[in-house]
Amino acid sequence: MSKVTDMTRKLALAALCATATLGVSPSQAQQATELRLTYSNGQFQPNQVSAPADKPVTFRIKNLDAKAMEFESTSLRVEKVVAANSEGVINVRALKPGRYEFYDDFNDKARGALTVQ
Amino acid sequence: MRARILSRFHSIALCVIAGISGYGSAARAEDASSWRDIETKYIFGFTTGSGIGLEGEKEFTVDSIGRFGKRDGNYAATETKYEFEFTPSQFIQIEFGALGSTHNIGGVTDLDDRNQVALAGGFAEFRYLALERTSNNPLAVTLAVEPTVRRIDETSGERVRNFEFETTVNADLELMRNRLYAGFNLLYEPEVTQMLTGETQREATFGGSAALSFRLASNVVLGGEVWYLRHYDAANLTSFTGDAVMLGPTLYLRFTPKMFMTAAWNAQVWGREIGNPVSLNLAEFQRHRAKLKFAWEF
Numbered sequence: 316m317s318k319v320t321d322m323t324r325k326l327a328l329a330a331l332c333a334t335a336t337l338g339v340s341p342s343q344a345q346q347a348t349e350l351r352l353t354y355s356n357g358q359f360q361p362n363q364v365s366a367p368a369d370k371p372v373t374f375r376i377k378n379l380d381a382k383a384m385e386f387e388s389t390s391l392r393v394e395k396v397v398a399a400n401s402e403g404v405i406n407v408r409a410l411k412p413g414r415y416e417f418y419d420d421f422n423d424k425a426r427g428a429l430t431v432q
Numbered sequence: 433m434r435a436r437i438l439s440r441f442h443s444i445a446l447c448v449i450a451g452i453s454g455y456g457s458a459a460r461a462e463d464a465s466s467w468r469d470i471e472t473k474y475i476f477g478f479t480t481g482s483g484i485g486l487e488g489e490k491e492f493t494v495d496s497i498g499r500f501g502k503r504d505g506n507y508a509a510t511e512t513k514y515e516f517e518f519t520p521s522q523f524i525q526i527e528f529g530a531l532g533s534t535h536n537i538g539g540v541t542d543l544d545d546r547n548q549v550a551l552a553g554g555f556a557e558f559r560y561l562a563l564e565r566t567s568n569n570p571l572a573v574t575l576a577v578e579p580t581v582r583r584i585d586e587t588s589g590e591r592v593r594n595f596e597f598e599t600t601v602n603a604d605l606e607l608m609r610n611r612l613y614a615g616f617n618l619l620y621e622p623e624v625t626q627m628l629t630g631e632t633q634r635e636a637t638f639g640g641s642a643a644l645s646f647r648l649a650s651n652v653v654l655g656g657e658v659w660y661l662r663h664y665d666a667a668n669l670t671s672f673t674g675d676a677v678m679l680g681p682t683l684y685l686r687f688t689p690k691m692f693m694t695a696a697w698n699a700q701v702w703g704r705e706i707g708n709p710v711s712l713n714l715a716e717f718q719r720h721r722a723k724l725k726f727a728w729e730f
Contacts, residue, residue, distance in 0.1 A: 413566035
């Protein structure tokens with residue numbers, strides 16, 4: 316019985332290590348470039364931002380409007396609903412050089428772009 | 433039954449055409465540079481694009497494929513996927529669900545007459561984005577595997593135990609920014625089927641497709657695709673039994689930011705059966721196939 320318990324513990328430890336290894340990819344281990352945006356009156360401020368290539372990016376979006384917005388980008392492959400008067404954090408992988416557009420999925424007029432170089 | 437299914441497809445096609453004509457006038461006034469990037473996975477019909485969705489996105493879809501027409505008699509079979517898909521990371525997409533099927537077969541050589549609706553099995557799909565598109569690189573490539581278990585044979589509707597392992601490479605190319613896309617698939621689909629008699633059949637389908645899709649309006653994409661498929665009576669592609677070319681139009685229509693549909697129709701335009709000097713390959717493939725998919729994102 317104790318052998319079984321010991322084996323279970325070892326398996327649990329191995330699973331924990333594997334999960335931890337999978338959970339922290341090399342890109343996330345790097346220091347992320349933090350981009351702070353505000354969202355008010357249905358617009359991103361600023362709506363043009365830039366970041367260095369091959370480094371992860373973290374968007375911090377403060378929604379100052381009285382209704383929720385959804386930060387979304389097909390090219391960044393992320394989406395997140397940010398509730399009214401609150402802040403949302405979106406982690407993005409290390410990016411290759413290029414232009415990545417983002418928008419509020421609830422408001423077609425709210426657009427912005429990230430330039431990575 | 434077949435007439436009912438075809439009539440349903442015709443009614444949906446008419447609604448879609450009416451919808452497109454409404455969108456057409458809007459399209460002329462729109463500037464494609466102001467459109468949002470499009471998710472390419474579903475814009476090529478039976479050909480699958482490279483898209484894997486957005487991290488955190490979940491989707492429920494109902495995806496029906498109908499196959500119609502054999503050499504003789506009446507043949508109509510459908511298989512519907514009731515599917516849940518989600519994107520846990522910016523590189524991986526996972527899908528799984530149940531399969532439902534219908535078979536309406538009468539007077540077809542080598543197939544028993546049948547009129548049935550059944551829960552046919554289940555499937556899962558794992559997709560990995562191997563090469564991502566950027567504003568500097570128009571090509572994107574995704575690798576996908578889809579294990580499927582069936583208790584109802586796809587073609588005959590008989591009770592069986594079928595295990596299939598579809599492997600695909602889904603690539604697409606943005607030819608004109610926000611307007612014109614080319615899609616390419618490479619398919620290898622080995623399967624093993626155990627009949628109730630105890631007999632075991634091994635077979636495989638190998639082939640590829642090319643598709644071209646034009647974004648008429650921000651939410652309407654029209655296109656065409658061609659498939660070349662080869663069938664083997666062995667998983668290792670050694671016993672070739674015939675091949676076929678399927679050709680037809682495709683449509684993608686987004687109703688709201690969170691809801692869309694895709695439709696496609698392919699007709700067999702060329703085919704051959706090894707050892708049977710007839711035109712078309714209707715032993716392993718069908719005369720027509722149609723696809724209709726509705727999706728809700730949340």
